[in-house]
Amino acid sequence: MTAHEVPQTLMVEGFRTRRSFGFGGLSRTATMIAAMVLTAEGLIATQAPMTLVVTLPVTIAVFTLAAARRHGMSALAYYWARIAWKRATRFDATSYRRLLLPHPYALDLPGVGASSTLIKAHDPTSGRPVGVVHDRTTGYMTITTLLAPGGSLMAPTGAVQSNLRTWSSVLDAMSTDGQIKGASVTIQITPGAGEALGDDVRARQDPGAPRLAKQVINELVRTTPHATASVAPWMTVTVDPNATANPPADLAEQVAEALRVVDSLDLSGTGTDIERRATDVDLRRLVRSAYDPAVFNARDEEFEELSWAECGPVAADDGWEAYAHDGGVSVTWVLREMPRRPIPYSVLLPLLAPGRFQRRITLAYRVLDPHEGEAVLEREISHAHQRAQATAEVKGRAKWSQRADVARAEKAAAQVASGAQVVEWTLLVTTTARDAADLPAARQEVERAVKATRGIRMRPAFGCQGASFAAGLPIGYSPLVKD
Known part of the structure; x- marks a missing residue:
């Protein structure tokens, strides 16, 4: 058995990131905001159509960044945090x-x-x-x-x-x-920490000890500062x-x-x-x-x-x-x-x-707490099914990763129902x-x-x-x- 091999009974799983369901990679909240913004722009455009020339490109750019990913997070959140940090730096708040x-x-x-x-x-x-x-x-x-x-x-x-x-x-x-x-x-x-240990060992060495024992101890003293913590x-x-x-x-x-x-x-x-x-x-x-x-x-x-x-x-x-x-x-x-x-x-x-x-x-x-955990998993199952169903309606079938995500969410819910x-x-x-x-x-x-x-x-x-x-x-x- 190698250093990376353990019995199957000692394998752990069940890790899952919360994911809400939204349109085009957006979260549920971002999708609702996008719908409200586009509706407001449409109502304004009925009175002033030229406003769409300015507002529509900006809206598309913002929600494209919200849908894109960077370092595992929303690109909009990443760049917004970058701007906020630079502003804080300018005022010496950092x-x-x-x-x-x-x-x-x-x-x-x-x-x-x-x-x-x-x-x-x-x-x-x-x-x-x-x-x-x-x-x-x-x-x-x-x-x-x-x-x-x-x-x-x-x-x-x-x-x-x-x-x-x-x-x-x-x-x-x-x-x-x-x-x-x-x-x-x-x-x-x-x-x-090995440095202090080495000093202590040197101070306690017996001058009359066998030469082989001294060599072994000296070698340990030499390597200990680099091997311990x-x-x-x-x-x-x-x-x-x-x-x-x-x-x-x-x-x-x-x-x-x-x-x-x-x-x-x-x-x-x-x-x-x-x-x-x-x-x-x-x-x-x-x-x-x-x-x-x-x-x-x-x-x-x-x-x-x-x-x-x-x-x-x-x-x-x-x-x-x-x-x-x-x-x-x-x-x-x-x-x-x-x-x-x-x-x-x-x-x-x-x-x-x-x-x-x-x-x-x-x-x-x-x-x-048990009630909150059950509610969270029920929402996750619904979101996973909705993502798979939306993809199937557009492409004819759901992605294999989406099917696997549904299975993981349902398995987690079954474990919670059993007392996890x-x-x-x-x-x-x-x-x-x-x-x-x-x-x-x-x-x-x-x-x-x-x-x-x-x-x-x-x-x-x-x-x-x-x-x-x-x-x-x-x-x-x-x-x-x-x-």
Whole structure:
């Protein structure tokens, strides 16, 4: 069995992008807008026919761009985002500088993290401190759980199947709990941890050891800095403590309610080991080391006195395809499309392999409640049938891809009817280079890893690099969580 071959029972499928039905490649909303615009132009033309000379070409051009695709999205949306980003750049809205100003929120985190604040709480279950990120705008609480790095590649098939079933149960628990708004699992890989290990080994060598043993140890010390990395996985859960019959009266009760909700999620049996709840110091370390990777292995004492704003960058520039900050330059990719075929459960392994640059892989989830999930799939089945029927009426038969899409939608609906859950999710990959000159090499490293997954398609987060960078940090922001 090769590295890419796994038993058929460990293949996963069911990934599907939402697609609405519209005319000529347009979405349903765009089709309705086009119909209204053309109707309005027709009514105006009855009184002033010459207006069509101006309005009709513009309308056709706009909706042609809306129907065309670029990087997996509407070409109109792509170019509109490009124009909006250039306009923001002109007004310096894409640049952040931390200034010492005498007004309340001068020292907040930049961008999407501006409304967050860090609370140091006491967890009565474990008796240890825990860090809770509070969103002052929405009232949501975010709690992070540190996980122990591990894997299941050497585990028996039955154990992996059991882990997948248990994780499905965790998602099921999220779908029935209205207080859980979203969750994400992040793995951060920081290269260079082998250097400290090598120094420790050299200091502990026995001068009287056999020569062969010394040669083996010296060879390990020589290769370790290039072959190892520090792996830091964590799971972040966003909770609305006020979404209950008896809302908490004050901030302390809101924190207690958020801890109770997160404690109700049982991750035992999912194939991961829980290390502990992240403390306020842990959260400062994770956020600060993302902006400046050089401080990742610093002592806890260096983070204890940092304010929440000091964990962010002193300066940052949000570019079209890159995000420059204190300790380097980062690029974030977002999921464009998953394979339409079954894929092995270990498909993300190439992305998780250590490289030359710090990398952060984030899976963000939003589990739909059973009623919403069923309604979504029913709409998807209707849209898939309508697309196939419209093509058949024009060309005499539906495309094979459309028939397969109908079959996938119906299969998903059958799985939901049997108790499965509908999950909105996305994948984000961030790499950080210490120097702008190394950025092309960092890009190439991630692009090769994406190709090695054999089917996953990703694209840069055009015009929203700063927000996508923050989505992989435990600061309470998720692109899937709705206010």
